[in-house]
Amino acid sequence: MRRTFVTTLAGLTGFTGLAAPPATADQPPLFSAKTEHQAPPPVWGAASSPLMRPRQAVKYWTAAKQAEARAADLPKSPKGAARTAAPLSVPAAKRLTPGGDVNGYARVRRPYTAVPYSRISGRLFFVNAGGQPDSCTASVVRSASELLIATAAHCVYSVAEGTATGQWHRNFLFIPAYDGRAAGLRGREPYGRWGGRRAWKPDGYTGLHGGDWNSSYDIALIEVGRRERTLQDAVGAFTPMLNQGGRHTIATTGYPGLLGREPYDGRDQLWCLGRTRQSAGVARTETMLAANATGRTAGSGRMETHNCHLHKGHSGGPWFLKNTGDLVGVLSAGKEDGEADGNSVATALNLEGYGAIVGKADPKGVYDALSVRLGRPARPGRPVRRGRTTTVTATVTMRGLMAAMRVPVTIAAPRGAALAAVHGVACAPTRRQATCLIPAVRPGRPVRIKARVHVAADAPRRLALAARVTSTRLDPTQRDNTDVLRLFTHG
Numbered sequence: 011m012r013r014t015f016v017t018t019l020a021g022l023t024g025f026t027g028l029a030a031p032p033a034t035a036d037q038p039p040l041f042s043a044k045t046e047h048q049a050p051p052p053v054w055g056a057a058s059s060p061l062m063r064p065r066q067a068v069k070y071w072t073a074a075k076q077a078e079a080r081a082a083d084l085p086k087s088p089k090g091a092a093r094t095a096a097p098l099s100v101p102a103a104k105r106l107t108p109g110g111d112v113n114g115y116a117r118v119r120r121p122y123t124a125v126p127y128s129r130i131s132g133r134l135f136f137v138n139a140g141g142q143p144d145s146c147t148a149s150v151v152r153s154a155s156e157l158l159i160a161t162a163a164h165c166v167y168s169v170a171e172g173t174a175t176g177q178w179h180r181n182f183l184f185i186p187a188y189d190g191r192a193a194g195l196r197g198r199e200p201y202g203r204w205g206g207r208r209a210w211k212p213d214g215y216t217g218l219h220g221g222d223w224n225s226s227y228d229i230a231l232i233e234v235g236r237r238e239r240t241l242q243d244a245v246g247a248f249t250p251m252l253n254q255g256g257r258h259t260i261a262t263t264g265y266p267g268l269l270g271r272e273p274y275d276g277r278d279q280l281w282c283l284g285r286t287r288q289s290a291g292v293a294r295t296e297t298m299l300a301a302n303a304t305g306r307t308a309g310s311g312r313m314e315t316h317n318c319h320l321h322k323g324h325s326g327g328p329w330f331l332k333n334t335g336d337l338v339g340v341l342s343a344g345k346e347d348g349e350a351d352g353n354s355v356a357t358a359l360n361l362e363g364y365g366a367i368v369g370k371a372d373p374k375g376v377y378d379a380l381s382v383r384l385g386r387p388a389r390p391g392r393p394v395r396r397g398r399t400t401t402v403t404a405t406v407t408m409r410g411l412m413a414a415m416r417v418p419v420t421i422a423a424p425r426g427a428a429l430a431a432v433h434g435v436a437c438a439p440t441r442r443q444a445t446c447l448i449p450a451v452r453p454g455r456p457v458r459i460k461a462r463v464h465v466a467a468d469a470p471r472r473l474a475l476a477a478r479v480t481s482t483r484l485d486p487t488q489r490d491n492t493d494v495l496r497l498f499t500h501g
Contacts, residue, residue, distance in 0.1 A: 182206025190277025
């Protein structure tokens with residue numbers, strides 16, 4: 011049986027038995043609307059590495075070379091500070107992880123194979139642009155090819171010291187549920203080794219230090235080679251959620267590595283529970299989506315938490331929603347270990363970053379396929395008596411591989427009809443139109459909005475109600491983004 015993605019809290023029992031706090035709704039809009047305040051367009055292109063030989067990476071990364079791999083640096087967040095004498099990364103009052111240490115992290119319970127999020131996450135080994143053995147964290151993401159892992163762009167591409175141009179890293183090896191303290195090869199690599207075939211990054215990511223590493227483009231995908239079965243079939247996958255950052259309750263897993271310091275020597279999988287907020291940082295304004303209908307900018311596509319703080323080796327680690335398991339970002343930046351009031355930053359699975367590369371990396375995949383249908387659940391074919399009300403339901407469905415956050419929907423009534431009430435999601439209704447925002451739409455889980463429609467005493471014989479859901483440029487067809495329901499009246 012395939013374990014393609016996780017959508018319940020059951021898989022988190024290996025982390026903690028605590029119930030998840032409810033997610034807040036204070037996130038920036040994902041979809042743009044045309045206004046006079048529009049920002050410059052973002053960069054949409056994607057670049058890919060040369061083809062690589064997965065078997066070559068599998069042979070290259072012997073146990074001895076894995077032990078020599080240093081943990082990749084985590085770029086400093088814009089709010090970096092001087093290192094303190096004692097590690098005071100996360101004050102005790104801000105630690106949410108049960109048993110969390112000074113960085114807010116705790117060991118994941120072994121065996122990692124028992125927890126869905128642990129086996130989906132893994133350690134990524136590679137030879138960096140400077141020719142040195144390195145490692146990051148990565149996780150499997152749902153795709154049509156079933157062979158994709160997500161990580162940070164600085165884990166696949168960089169400008170080596172003393173050079174002026176970016177270079178691709180090479181010899182990528184992904185080991186899901188890697189356990190560096192297990193006895194024997196099978197225990198250390200329970201699902202085997204998966205060599206990289208090709209990597210993708212957004213064109214907006216140049217590999218330069220500083221602002222580029224803190225931009226909304228610091229995200230990448232790697233395709234691994236196929237074995238007897240696909241990677242996704244072997245371990246499962248996170249469902250990617252298109253979003254622009256904001257406030258969430260997340261969990262993150264990863265392999266931070268500080269040689270000689272347990273459990274931060276890259277051999278243990280650690281996890282942390284955090285609450286996020288929007289991070290403006292130093293992201294360029296052109297990376298933001300255009301202003302929404304209120305005239306405010308949509309956000310930088312990055313988020314930060316002050317509950318979790320680690321660097322080196324945790325780059326690219328997944329940030330997933332604690333209550334659903336949807337992947338919302340990958341770890342991108344942070345302060346040095348030991349700095350007071352530490353924080354870490356993730357690049358959201360935003361449209362200009364993840365959206366730019368996923369179509370290239372998985373051309374057979376359909377990611378945004380939103381649709382809306384209007385109907386009358388009760389007496390669908392009967393006319394409505396004038397002067398009375400009827401209930402109309404707008405059903406929004408996602409048929410793509412990706413979930414989407416904060417999806418706009420409008421329901422409009424013609425002359426001769428009025429919207430009396432709208433239920434199901436948060437809406438701003440008037441008599442003629444309701445503007446709604448669905449917190450999240452997930453594949454295979456339709457969202458229904460019910461509207462009470464009052465038919466005027468002098469209404470015409472035919473009334474046409476309309477509904478529209480806003481999708482992104484990833485939607486291959488938008489014909490089903492709009493639906494019209496024709497009501498017949500009498501009396």
